Every structure is written in C-alpha cells, then in structure tokens.
Amino acid sequence: MPPLTPTISRETPFKIDLPDSQLSYLQKKLSLTTLPDELPESGLDYGVPLSDMQRLLARWSEGYDWRKHEAELNADLPQFTRGIDVAGFGTLEIHYVHKKSITNTLKQVLAFSGPGLFIEVRKILPLLVETSKDHPSFHVVALSLPGYGFSEAPRNKGFSLAQYAEVGHKLMLALGYDEYVTQGGDWGSLITRKMASLYGPKYHKAWHTNLPIRPLLFLSHIISSLPIPFLEYTPREKSGLENTLRYYTQGSAYFAVQSKEPQTLGYSLADSPSGLLAWIYDKLRRVSDNYPWDDDEVLTWVSLHLFSRAGPTAALRIYYEVVRSFPEGSSILTMEERTSIPVGHSYFPKEIISLPSRWFSSPYLVFESQHESGGHFAAYEKPVELVDDLRKMFGRGGGAFNVVSSSDGYLSPS
Amino acid sequence: MTAPPDPYPENPFRINVSESQISQLQQKLALTVLPSELDDAGWAYGSPLPDIQRLVTRWKDGYSWKKYEAELNDELPQFMRDITVDGFGTLAIHYVHKRSQIPNAVPLLFVHGWPGSFIEVRKILPLLIETSAEHPSFHVVALSLPGFGFSDGPTKKGFNVARYAEVANKLMLSLGYQEYVTQGGDWGYYVTRAMAVEHGGKHLKAWHTNYPRSASAIHPLRSPLKYLNHLVKPYTVSEQAALDRTAQFAKNGRGYIEIQCTQPQTLGFGLSDSPVGLLAWIYEKLQTWSDTNTYKWSDDEVLTWVSIYWFSRAGPAASLRIYYEATRSGDRDITTATWEVKVPTGVSFFPKEFHLPPRRFLAFGNLVSVAEHTEEEGGGHFAAYEKPNLLVGDLRKMFGKTGGAFGAVTGKNGYN
Numbered sequence: 001m002p003p004l005t006p007t008i009s010r011e012t013p014f015k016i017d018l019p020d021s022q023l024s025y026l027q028k029k030l031s032l033t034t035l036p037d038e039l040p041e042s043g044l045d046y047g048v049p050l051s052d053m054q055r056l057l058a059r060w061s062e063g064y065d066w067r068k069h070e071a072e073l074n075a076d077l078p079q080f081t082r083g084i085d086v087a088g089f090g091t092l093e094i095h096y097v098h099k100k101s102i103t104n105t106l107k108q109v110l111a112f113s114g115p116g117l118f119i120e121v122r123k124i125l126p127l128l129v130e131t132s133k134d135h136p137s138f139h140v141v142a143l144s145l146p147g148y149g150f151s152e153a154p155r156n157k158g159f160s161l162a163q164y165a166e167v168g169h170k171l172m173l174a175l176g177y178d179e180y181v182t183q184g185g186d187w188g189s190l191i192t193r194k195m196a197s198l199y200g201p202k203y204h205k206a207w208h209t210n211l212p213i214r215p216l217l218f219l220s221h222i223i224s225s226l227p228i229p230f231l232e233y234t235p236r237e238k239s240g241l242e243n244t245l246r247y248y249t250q251g252s253a254y255f256a257v258q259s260k261e262p263q264t265l266g267y268s269l270a271d272s273p274s275g276l277l278a279w280i281y282d283k284l285r286r287v288s289d290n291y292p293w294d295d296d297e298v299l300t301w302v303s304l305h306l307f308s309r310a311g312p313t314a315a316l317r318i319y320y321e322v323v324r325s326f327p328e329g330s331s332i333l334t335m336e337e338r339t340s341i342p343v344g345h346s347y348f349p350k351e352i353i354s355l356p357s358r359w360f361s362s363p364y365l366v367f368e369s370q371h372e373s374g375g376h377f378a379a380y381e382k383p384v385e386l387v388d389d390l391r392k393m394f395g396r397g398g399g400a401f402n403v404v405s406s407s408d409g410y411l412s413p414s
Numbered sequence: 415m416t417a418p419p420d421p422y423p424e425n426p427f428r429i430n431v432s433e434s435q436i437s438q439l440q441q442k443l444a445l446t447v448l449p450s451e452l453d454d455a456g457w458a459y460g461s462p463l464p465d466i467q468r469l470v471t472r473w474k475d476g477y478s479w480k481k482y483e484a485e486l487n488d489e490l491p492q493f494m495r496d497i498t499v500d501g502f503g504t505l506a507i508h509y510v511h512k513r514s515q516i517p518n519a520v521p522l523l524f525v526h527g528w529p530g531s532f533i534e535v536r537k538i539l540p541l542l543i544e545t546s547a548e549h550p551s552f553h554v555v556a557l558s559l560p561g562f563g564f565s566d567g568p569t570k571k572g573f574n575v576a577r578y579a580e581v582a583n584k585l586m587l588s589l590g591y592q593e594y595v596t597q598g599g600d601w602g603y604y605v606t607r608a609m610a611v612e613h614g615g616k617h618l619k620a621w622h623t624n625y626p627r628s629a630s631a632i633h634p635l636r637s638p639l640k641y642l643n644h645l646v647k648p649y650t651v652s653e654q655a656a657l658d659r660t661a662q663f664a665k666n667g668r669g670y671i672e673i674q675c676t677q678p679q680t681l682g683f684g685l686s687d688s689p690v691g692l693l694a695w696i697y698e699k700l701q702t703w704s705d706t707n708t709y710k711w712s713d714d715e716v717l718t719w720v721s722i723y724w725f726s727r728a729g730p731a732a733s734l735r736i737y738y739e740a741t742r743s744g745d746r747d748i749t750t751a752t753w754e755v756k757v758p759t760g761v762s763f764f765p766k767e768f769h770l771p772p773r774r775f776l777a778f779g780n781l782v783s784v785a786e787h788t789e790e791e792g793g794g795h796f797a798a799y800e801k802p803n804l805l806v807g808d809l810r811k812m813f814g815k816t817g818g819a820f821g822a823v824t825g826k827n828g829y830n
Contacts, residue, residue: 025445032442036686036731038679039571046738047679157452253672254680260669263451264460264698268684268691270449275684275691282680313449320459 014079030061033274048278069300095150096143101129123383135391136409153310160325165194179404185210200341205403208344210378240354247352258319266313289350289375342366342400344393348374366399422590424493443474461694482718508564509557518826521591524556527600529696537802549810550828567728574743579608593823599625614757620822622760624797656770663768674737682731705766708792709800758782758819760812764793782818
C-alpha cells in the first residue's frame with residue numbers, strides 16, 4: 001500500500017447551532033402541511049399511520065424544543081470537523097464525534113448511516129470510554145458519513161464503499177490512530193468490512209458488526225432454504241430467515257427507490273418535512289424491536305436529517321452508488337468481501353437481515369453473541385448489550401484482546 | 415312533439431378547482447426547497463434538477479390552471495355518476511362521454527393508468543368519434559378510476575382490480591351500453607383484462623391493449639411446437655432491442671413500484687404535501703416511459719398532468735393504493751387469466767413501451783389483431799396521448815370491415 005498522506009486541514013471543534021431562519025422555515029412549512037387521508041384500520045400495513053403523523057407533526061409545531069435537544073447533543077457528544085481528502089473527489093469536510101478515554105486505550109471508529117446518524121453513538125459513548133479494571137476502555141470516533149449529519153457530501157458520481165472506507169480510515173490516521181478497530185451496523189457494516197479488506201491488518205486490526213452478512217447465491221437461497229432443510233433450523237434461526245424474507249419481499253422498497261431513483265424521491269424529502277418524517281419514521285418503527293420511541297426522539301432524528309449540511313437527498317445516494325458499483329448480476333447479498341482480521345458478530349433477533357450464525361465460518365471469527373431482543377439500531381436500542389459484547393471481544397480472554405499493539409484498553413499493564 | 419325522456423340521464427360535470435386550492439398550491443410553491451444534485455447527473459439519479467427548477471418556476475409564475483381547466487371542460491364532455499360497489503358502498507365516478515353521430519357506433523370504454531388520467535383520452539376522442547365510410551366510428555366513455563381524477567376514492571381496504579372492473583362495467587351498463595369494447599394500457603390493461611375475464615362474451619365483446627403483459631406462450635408442455643420453434647428461431651433485431659429495454663426497466667426502473675405496492679402511505683405523505691415532490695415523482699415517468707424521440711412534452715402539458723393529481727378529488731396518495739391492493743390480491747400475476755380471455759383481443763406494440771414481450775410470447779385466448787409499430791413510427795407507454803393516430807388506426811383496423819373484431823358488438827358495427 002502506498003503511504004497515506006496526512007489530512008490537509010486541522011481539527012476544528014464543532015457545535016450544532018442551527019440558524020433561527022431554518023427553525024422558522026420549518027414552522028412555516030409545518031403550518032402549511034397537507035396530509036393524505038387514510039383507509040380505516042390500515043394499521044401499519046399501508047405505511048406510517050395517520051394518527052402517529054398527526055401527533056408527531058403537532059408536537060413538532062408546538063412543544064418540541066429543538067434548542068434543548070441541540071444543547072443536549074452538544075453536551076453529550078464532543079464534535080469536530082476536519083477536511084479529508086478523497087482520491088478523485090477532492091476534500092470533504094467531515095463532521096465527527098471524538099472522545100478519548102482517560103487511559104491508554106484501544107481506538108475505535110464507528111460508521112453510521114441512514115436513517116441513523118452520529119446520534120446513534122450517544123448511548124454507547126459513555127459506556128465505551130468508561131474505565132475499569134474489569135473491562136477494556138475505548139477512545140471513540142464516530143463520523144457522519146459524507147452526505148449525512150454535518151459532513152459535506154461528495155459532488156461527483158461514483159462515491160462508493162471504497163470511498164467511504166477511505167474517509168473512515170484517513171480520519172483515524174489524522175487523529176493519530178494508526179491502529180484501530182471498528183464497530184458498524186447498516187451501511188457501517190459494509191463500510192467497515194471494506195475498511196477491513198483495504199486497510200487490515202496493518203491499520204485496521206479488528207472489526208465488529210451487528211449486521212453480519214455473507215454472500216448468498218441468490219435471494220432464493222433463503223427461500224429454498226426454508227422448506228426442506230427447514231426442519232433442521234432452530235426456532236430462532238427460522239424466525240431470522242422469515243424476518244429476512246419479509247424484509248426482502250415487503251420491507252425493502254425504500255432501498256429499491258433509493259438505489260434506483262434517489263433524486264426523484266429526494267424532491268419530496270427536501271421540500272416536505274412531513275414527507276421526510278413519514279419516510280424516516282417508517283424505518284424507525286419497522287426495523288426496531290419494540291423500542292419505545294419518544295416523539296421528541298423521533299423528531300430529533302428527523303430534524304438532523306432535515307437540517308443536515310447536504311440536505312436529506314444527499315443521504316440517499318449511498319444506496320445508488322453502492323448498488324451501481326457492483327458488477328452485473330451481483331448485489332449486496334452476493335458480493336464477497338474477503339477480510340483477514342479478527343471479526344465479531346452480534347445477532348439481534350429483529351435485525352432486517354438475520355442469517356443463521358452457522359452459515360458464517362471463518363478462521364477470523366473470534367466472537368459471536370446472540371441476543372434475545374433488539375433490532376436494527378443496536379447501538380441505540382441495546383447499548384448495554386452491544387458494549388458488553390465489545391468488552392468481551394476486546395477484553396482479557398476475548399478473541400480480539402490486545403489487537404492494537406500500543407495498548408490493550410486497561411488501566412494498568414496486563 | 416316533445417323529445418322522449420333520455421333513458422340514461424347523466425349529470426354534467428365541469429372541473430372547477432377552487433381559488434383556495436389554487437392559492438394553497440401557490441403558497442407551497444413559493445416555499446419550495448430544492449435538493450442538491452451531483453455534477454453531470456443528467457437522468458441517472460432521477461428527475462434532473464434543471465428540469466424541475468424550470469417546471470416549478472413555470473408552475474409558480476406563468477402556468478394558468480384555469481386556462482387548461484377550461485380547455486379540458488370544452489373538449490371533454492364530463493359527467494358524474496354514483497356507482498355502487500359490492501361491499502364498498504357508493505362511489506361518485508367522474509367520466510368523459512361523447513357519442514358519435516352514428517347511432518350504431520361501437521361503444522368503447524377507455525381506461526387510463528398511473529400516472530395518467532382521463533386526460534389521456536383527449537386526443538383519440540375526436541378521431542374515434544369521427545364518422546366515415548372508410549372506417550368504424552365509436553361512442554366513447556373514459557372514466558377516472560376510483561381514487562384518480564375527480565372520482566371518489568375507495569374508503570375501505572381491499573379495493574382490488576376486480577372492484578375497479580366492477581365500477582367500469584356498471585358504468586357502461588348504466589349508460590345503456592349492454593355490449594361494449596375496451597381499450598387500455600398500464601392499469602387500464604389490468605382492469606380491462608379483469609372485465610374481459612368476468613364479463614367477456616356477455617358485456618365486453620372485444621378487448622384491445624397497448625400494454626400486453628401476458629404469461630409467456632412458450633411452454634414446453636403446453637405448446638411444444640412453439641417451444642421448439644422458439645429454441646431455434648433467433649430474435650429479430652427489434653425483438654432483441656425490445657427485450658433489452660424490458661430487462662433494463664425491470665432492473666433499474668422499478669423503485670417506485672415497490673414502495674407503491676408495499677407502503678403507499680409512507681410515500682403518500684410527501685406527495686400530498688409537496689407539489690414539487692409530486693411533480694418530480696410523476697415527471698420522471700412521463701419522460702422515461704414515453705418515446706421522447708417522437709414526442710416532446712411541453713412544460714404546461716406536464717404541469718397539467720401533475721395538477722390533475724394535485725387537485726384530484728381523493729388526493730395524490732389515494733391513487734397509489736391500486737398498486738397495494740392489486741399486489742395483495744395477486745392481481746398483478748400475469749401467469750393466469752390471459753389464456754381464459756376468449757373475446758377477440760387486439761394488441762398494439764409501440765417501440766418505446768417499457769415492457770415489450772416478443773410477439774411470439776403472447777398468450778391470449780383469441781388474438782385477432784396485432785399491430786407492431788416501428789422505431790420510426792415511434793410511440794411509448796402513453797400511446798393514446800403520444801400517438802393517437804397510430805392507436806386509433808389500429809382500432810379502426812381491428813373493428814373495421816375486414817378486421818378480426820368487426821361487428822363484435824351486436825347491431826353496432828360503427829358504420830352507417
């Protein structure tokens with residue numbers, strides 16, 4: 001690998017501080033909102049329920065206090081920006097959270113994406129940096145992917161997994177972490193897997209994901225797995241496969257639209273806060289596991305998308321670019337990505353793609369855990385469990401203990 | 415002597431969008447927020463920003479809905495009629511109805527699709543009505559499907575294709591057309607197919623479509639000779655081009671359909687609230703599904719098509735539900751039903767239709783008329799609107815004196 005040049009600009013502290021004009025623009029839009037009708041007893045079947053939307057929109061117009069949540073985010077999450085140069089795309093200003101533990105510890109980067117954001121790190125952050133003689137501690141970096149949060153978006157076509165991986169990697173180097181580990185879900189899973197294949201084992205030392213995927217021959221691999229060998233699957237595995245099938249047949253339309261005609265969709269998301277709320281809230285509800293979303297929580301997530309630096313449409317393009325980057329006939333589920341660094345899997349039962357753990361076999365698989373509850377937003381829904389998994393994986397006795405040569409994550413030398 | 419009472423009295427209707435609706439649209443347009451776009455995006459990611467910017471600007475300043483509303487009212491005699499649907503109560507149905515001068519003209523029902531509307535009949539209407547010794551004449555009915563245009567939307571779950579077919583059939587019967595023929599593409603195909611299956615022979619006497627979606631006739635057991643022939647006979651250049659285009663659309667052009675089939679409400683919030691959102695969603699289809707080599711949409715034309723959705727009686731979100739209901743009911747299944755259609759069937763192929771099976775694939779029970787239009791002739795998905803002369807030409811052949819469906823309707827062959 002050619003030597004990587006350091007980033008060209010310095011770290012600048014960042015605080016979210018939306019201009020009043022944006023908040024008053026939102027209020028104006030909300031006051032003009034036109035809602036569709038709804039068929040009686042549609043429930044969740046036709047999409048987001050009207051009563052939920054009415055309640056959320058009413059709250060957004062009156063009662064929801066953005067400044068309060070903005071201040072909390074700023075207090076909880078130390079944020080920065082810096083320029084990262086991406087080959088062929090120029091310099092992008094990247095927004096990220098960075099918090100160091102007080103010890104000499106492991107380094108970690110977490111990658112997030114839609115409809116999650118850097119906000120997803122908020123609950124695991126204090127747990128990760130916490131020090132103890134009983135478990136390792138981490139320095140934590142969580143970036144806003146280009147096009148998300150307060151990161152710049154790429155201006156040109158073709159910004160795909162390799163580019164997102166490059167951003168993550170260069171950010172870590174820029175922060176002085178020339179050896180690091182990662183945790184990722186959703187796009188973060190694919191991006192950190194790409195990082196592992198590009199930058200491991202020299203820089204990227206180990207990776208953990210809550211969305212393990214592996215190449216399947218084709219979708220019907222799942223369908224064909226169900227009937228006959230079905231009897232061999234445990235109830236849990238069967239339920240996971242059913243979840244996966246349901247996702248593909250009924251729950252992945254957003255993926256199809258975003259990967260085929262993101263701009264066409266993007267006009268309504270950019271122009272209608274109600275439309276954006278419906279689009280994102282559908283996901284928050286559908287792919288989480290009975291997580292008791294508070295209205296203000298939902299509104300904060302959606303506000304971060306609405307007021308993101310690049311606008312809500314930019315966040316859709318990762319779907320298009322990654323799908324288009326695959327060779328003819330292949331897809332996310334069929335693409336092989338060989339990695340040769342220690343990897344850990346956490347299985348949460350309501351994840352959108354839940355494959356049987358015994359379909360994964362790799363000499364590098366050093367950690368696995370199965371959970372009884374939890375869905376797609378593991379870091380947000382199950383922070384304690386997820387961090388527990390990471391502590392086990394990277395702690396003493398764990399499969400990835402001491403992967404970072406300079407430190408093992410404990411207060412005193414082991 | 416007074417004229418006998420009209421046996422089938424109708425309630426005339428004129429579109430009359432209110433000032434408050436128009437000013438609400440203007441208020442929203444004034445607050446439009448546009449997304450960014452990648453450099454040199456062109457059409458690759460969807461509706462291009464320069465196009466949408468231009469259209470929004472026109473919609474705000476210069477485009478006059480009232481002007482086009484008046485034109486529609488002048489050209490298209492419209493009516494409203496209450497139709498009762500089993501299990502769904504009564505729906506107020508908006509339709510166009512114009513009779514030929516010849517009393518025994520062939521009654522024809524035209525059924526639109528999505529993102530179309532009753533407006534799609536506007537150019538074929540005068541041609542169909544036209545009387546001549548050389549070709550048949552038609553009485554024309556064109557309804558707004560429930561949930562579209564100025565028809566009520568269904569107010570209960572489960573309004574699937576059979577229900578749309580029921581509305582259309584009952585409308586024709588209520589107008590005194592005990593026997594009639596149909597023409598339809600897009601959803602018009604599915605609705606008229608259901609009508610042909612349900613009422614074929616009794617009421618629906620012949621059926622024409624420009625959007626043939628049938629199960630393949632090539633089957634090793636059902637049609638072994640055809641199958642063998644298919645194995646050895648290569649595709650023609652134009653068949654191959656059509657297959658490629660079909661595959662391309664199947665791969666890249668089907669994002670909209672998945673969301674409309676599975677979570678129409680989730681999409682519907684944005685389309686109901688954002689005029690530019692609705693515009694972009696529909697515009698993409700108007701451009702990519704039509705033959706832009708031979709048909710140039712004017713900005714005002716696009717805006718009129720979109721405004722019909724924006725000002726529709728049931729709202730834009732309601733129009734998406736046909737996708738959901740049809741999917742849930744298995745209505746979009748193409749492997750059945752077409753074999754069972756025994757009434758005379760006619761098909762027109764237009765070169766830029768996005769689903770274009772080779773002719774040899776067609777599996778209809780009684781195919782009497784096939785028209786294939788060349789690249790030069792042109793025409794895409796919105797055949798009645800893009801190529802009215804060609805489509806009406808095909809219908810005149812099918813129903814003309816030497817056509818396979820001549821005299822399909824008892825006593826009404828379209829000639830004097």
